[in-house]
Amino acid sequence: QVRLVESGGGLVQPGGSLRLSCAASGIRTSMNCMGWFRQAPGKQRELIAAITSGGSTNYAEFVKGRFTISSDNAKNTVYLQMNSLKPEDTAVYYCNSRTYCRSDQNVRWGQGTQVTVSS
Numbered sequence: 001q002v003r004l005v006e007s008g009g010g011l012v013q014p015g016g017s018l019r020l021s022c023a024a025s026g027i028r029t030s031m032n033c034m035g036w037f038r039q040a041p042g043k044q045r046e047l048i049a050a051i052t053s054g055g056s057t058n059y060a061e062f063v064k065g066r067f068t069i070s071s072d073n074a075k076n077t078v079y080l081q082m083n084s085l086k087p088e089d090t091a092v093y094y095c096n097s098r099t100y101c102r103s104d105q106n107v108r109w110g111q112g113t114q115v116t117v118s119s
Helices: none
Strands: 003-007 010-012 018-025 033-039 046-051 057-059 067-072 077-082 091-098 113-117
Touching (some): 003 091, 033 067
Parallel strands (some): 010 113
Antiparallel strands (some): 003 018, 033 046, 033 091, 067 077
């Protein structure tokens, strides 16, 4: 069975940093497009960043320069390094996998991890 398990969320002050992890099983991160999404209360789920099996990355404009997605294929784990966090970054963050970044083929989701940015 495919399973994606997020960790690393929590409470952080504005300007702080967090690193989220997504541990994958049942799939190989090296053979999939892996991504991070988030959903704030009352808002739609939105793409944050994605990384292809070849290592190419794509970011939403509102996180460019602050967030970095990476993949450790030996550990079958994807990371999201979040720096210079803002209150508007508060949301549930979800790990995602799919066959290709531009497709909806074999889409899988983790259960999410809460990130709260507040003083």
